Amino acid sequence: MGKTIKNTWFQTHLTDLLSYAGLLLCIVVFSILSKGKLWSAYNLGILVQQTCVYAILAMGAIFIYSMGYMDISLGAQLGVYCLLLILITNASGSLVLGFCSILAIAIVCGLINGYVSVKLGLPSIVTSIFLNAVFGGAQMLIMERLGTNSVSMTTKLKFFKQMPVMLAAIVIIAVISVFLYQFTQLGKHAKGIGANETATSISGVNTTKWKVLAYVFFGFCIAVGALFLTARTNSAGKGTGAGYAMDIMVSLLLGGMPLSGGMRSKISAALVGSFTYVILANGLILSGVNTTLIYIIKAIVFMAVILMTCRKPSGVLPR
Amino acid sequence: MAEILLEIKKMSKNFGPIVALKEVDLTVRRGEIHGLIGENGSGKSTITSIAAGMQPASSGEMFFKGQPWKPDSMVHAQAQGMSMILQEANTIPNCTVAENLFAGQEDRFSRFGFVNARKMNREADALLAKFGLKHIHGRDNINNYGFEDRKLVEIARAVTDETEILVVDETTTALSFEGREILYKLMHDMAAKGKAIIFISHDMDEILQQCTVLTVLRDGEIRGTLNREQMTAPGAVSEIRKLMVGRDIGDKFYRSDYDPSCSDEVVLSFEQVTTAQIKDFNLEIHAGEIVGLGGLSGCGMHEIGRLAFGVGDIDSGHVKLRGEDIKDSVDAVGKGIGYISKNRDLEAVILEAPIGVNIVQPSLRDLGKNVFIRPSEERKMTREQIDLLAIKCANGSQWVNTLSGGNKQKVSFAKWIAKGSSFIIMDCPTRGVDIGVKQAMYQLITDMKRESKAILMISEELAELIGMADRMIIMKDFQVAKEFTRSPELTEADIIEYMI
Incomplete structure (x- = not known):
């Protein structure tokens, strides 16, 4: 009682401030450590290429994380889509056909991912482990059949490698995401499910439907991400997509996304987070840090962010 | 007059610009069942949550058993003899009743790192029986019990032999007639032993029946304190309501008509x-x-x-x-x-x-x-x-x-x-x-x-x-x-x- 506290602006925006400060810190530190190489025209191109894929994937993932769910099948899905995109485009000569095919598969997978977990009453992490295994297996199988280590695009996707196109893609996906997230039932219900699924369902929200739709949008983002990743590397192989699921999770955390989802979720976490993450990863390499150490540094950053954002003091009252 | 157990002097509490308590003085003596009544947001729970260590006061002093009192946590307060039962459920799901009762004290039942579950269950049953809760069993999963029984388990967890003051914060709304009777009996037993109860409730009848002293709060200030005689005097109810709301709302707040008609649809x-x-x-x-x-x-x-x-x-x-x-x-x-x-x-x-x-x-x-x-x-x-x-x-x-x-x-x-x-x-x-x-x-x-x-x-x-x-x-x-x-x-x- 008497708890009619109005949180101060500082308190409510603490995680925002922390994530922006983190981005700023990364920029400053790595600008100095890399002796300005971070901002060379060449490296800027690389930064945009990397950010483009990460940001698109992260914005799709926001819808899943908002519901308090996680997805670890992202990397394996991405790998298979890249492979299929190349194979279908090479065989048919039509990029449109290739992209539409992977888009269709991605959306169907989204449906399965969402619907199966609801209908079987499984935690979504379980279905995503299942999908991860299926796609990982599919990737191996395709490579085995081809008998090569990697496949390449016969016609290069120059158009999707141009900086303005990549920036435009980020902006377009961001506009779509913000619209869906802020101004439609999809985003509002995703947050509601994350904050309190029971209360949301008692408010008459068809939680199954909105979960499935959130996964469908996520699938759409993975397909678009696969297109830009393929344009960047021009080839795909056994290792394509590996590590992306973790990278996206870390990016979102760096952007201030709460792991439990709910009302504090926001699209800006995907953008800020993926920028921070890309600058961190890229900056470490430019600063001459041994590549083998980079994984350990990423792990430490991951722990530090978790400790800062997710830890809660708790205790049990004894009798 | 019995010995003073808890004394609160000029306690204030602010949440940012909002004042929840304004220089409140409150004295709780041994043997009292001290009722606190007031509208939501009047500061009842704020007083007790400060005394029980849930949050610090902004200013003021407290004395408990004659010593200056500044609990840092509910755990600390409970160890010193100030226990609190809250309105909302506070048991640990998916554990047995015994595990809930003895959470944090598993050492008492363990040897070489293994908890002797049978011993713990036995002691739990004995403890529950002491509270008259024979229908609850220590070995059962807490999820098998309803909201009310879980609340009763919480009460058994909160009250020990060392408990000097028990704060009951709107707990009875969760309880049925039988559960309430068990709680009332416990309160009166404790008061008879020279301990004290702080009892918060919105139910006027319950307050009037159970309490020996009643303090009325409004807007973070104490508006009146009534002893047993004043509480049972004719017209006391409307007097208390007036103190709580600050205006006379009368006895009738239900529907005034007695027309039960409705449409045929x-x-x-x-x-x-x-x-x-x-x-x-x-x-x-x-x-x-x-x-x-x-x-x-x-x-x-x-x-x-x-x-x-x-x-x-x-x-x-x-x-x-x-x-x-x-x-x-x-x-x-x-x-x-x-x-x-x-x-x-x-x-x-x-x-x-x-x-x-x-x-x-x-x-x-x-x-x-x-x-x-x-x-x-x-x-x-x-x-x-x-x-x-x-x-x-x-x-x-x-x-x-x-x-x-x-x-x-x-x-x-x-x-x-x-x-x-x-x-x-x-x-x-x-x-x-x-x-x-x-x-x-x-x-x-x-x-x-x-x-x-x-x-x-x-x-x-x-x-x-x-x-x-x-x-x-x-x-x-x-x-x-x-x-x-x-x-x-x-x-x-x-x-x-x-x-x-």
Whole structure:
């Protein structure tokens, strides 16, 4: 009682401030450590290429994380889509056909991912482990059949490698995401499910439907991400997509996304987070840090962010 | 006069710019059952939560057993003899009763790192028996017990031989008659042993029956302290109400008319509904009718409420709204049904969300017909409801978990008023709500009747059912035991015999 506290602006925006400060810190530190190489025209191109894929994937993932769910099948899905995109485009000569095919598969997978977990009453992490295994297996199988280590695009996707196109893609996906997230039932219900699924369902929200739709949008983002990743590397192989699921999770955390989802979720976490993450990863390499150490540094950053954002003091009252 | 056990001097508490307590002085003596009464947000729980170590005071001093008292945590306070039982559930799910009782003290039962579960269960049973809770067993999973039994387990956990002061914060709203009796007996036993109880409740009758001293609070200040004689004097109730609200609200805050008439139009009907426990249940609720459903807590009335909302498995029979079967909660809301759950913090509102988000949630499907939801419409809907229900808040973006209990409950009402539902199921709508808010809610329910809405009001408070319902259905063992029609002659005594 008497708890009619109005949180101060500082308190409510603490995680925002922390994530922006983190981005700023990364920029400053790595600008100095890399002796300005971070901002060379060449490296800027690389930064945009990397950010483009990460940001698109992260914005799709926001819808899943908002519901308090996680997805670890992202990397394996991405790998298979890249492979299929190349194979279908090479065989048919039509990029449109290739992209539409992977888009269709991605959306169907989204449906399965969402619907199966609801209908079987499984935690979504379980279905995503299942999908991860299926796609990982599919990737191996395709490579085995081809008998090569990697496949390449016969016609290069120059158009999707141009900086303005990549920036435009980020902006377009961001506009779509913000619209869906802020101004439609999809985003509002995703947050509601994350904050309190029971209360949301008692408010008459068809939680199954909105979960499935959130996964469908996520699938759409993975397909678009696969297109830009393929344009960047021009080839795909056994290792394509590996590590992306973790990278996206870390990016979102760096952007201030709460792991439990709910009302504090926001699209800006995907953008800020993926920028921070890309600058961190890229900056470490430019600063001459041994590549083998980079994984350990990423792990430490991951722990530090978790400790800062997710830890809660708790205790049990004894009798 | 008995020895002073707890003395609070000039205690103040601010939450940012909001003052919750203004230089409050309070003295609790041995052998007292010290009642605290006041509207939601008057500072009752703030005083006790500071004394029990949940939060620090902004200024002021406390003395406990003659020593300066500054508990750093509830654990610390409890070890020193100040225990507190809260309104909301506080047990650990998926553990046994014994594990809950002895959480943090497993060392007492372990050898070489293994906990001797049998020894722990045995001691748990002995302890529960001491509290007269023979029907609860230490080895059982806590999930097998209902809300009330879990509350009783909590009481057994909080009270030890070393407990000097027990704070009972609106706990009785969660308890049925039997549970309350157990708690009252415990309180009186402790008082007889020279310990003290601080008892917070919104139930005036209960306060008047149980307490030896009563302190009335309003707006963070003490407005009066009454001893036993003053409490039992004629006219004491209206005097206390006046102190609480600051104006004379009179004795009548229920509906003033005794006209039970309503339209012939059947809104909701139960037709031969049979579930695992309920057999051939029939009920018709008409437009403009308030149907009250009463009984003891395990009588099946809460289940009926859930079934009317399309939640729960039906073996045979039909639950229909205007002749159409209700499939699930999504369908129910679409057909114009609203449901205010008894479990407010878990089911009726999203605590971790702004007021506005909660209020518009059921209406989003209407606002979002053309995909795009206009933020201005959301804000308008929120503002209208905040004004209509006088929800005490800074604005619609304030989070629900920062509101007091009564205002949280107002938010759960606002959801369905905003949605325009034509049939509303209210499960214990005034639980943990003070009389000022109660009066406002009864007015609201009366207005809903006038607007030809159908209402199913489920309540453990008979006075409320008698005061509000057109037709009262008393349940016992999952069956209808008796039906009453609204009348000025009806008293609680007439009804109780059909409940037990």
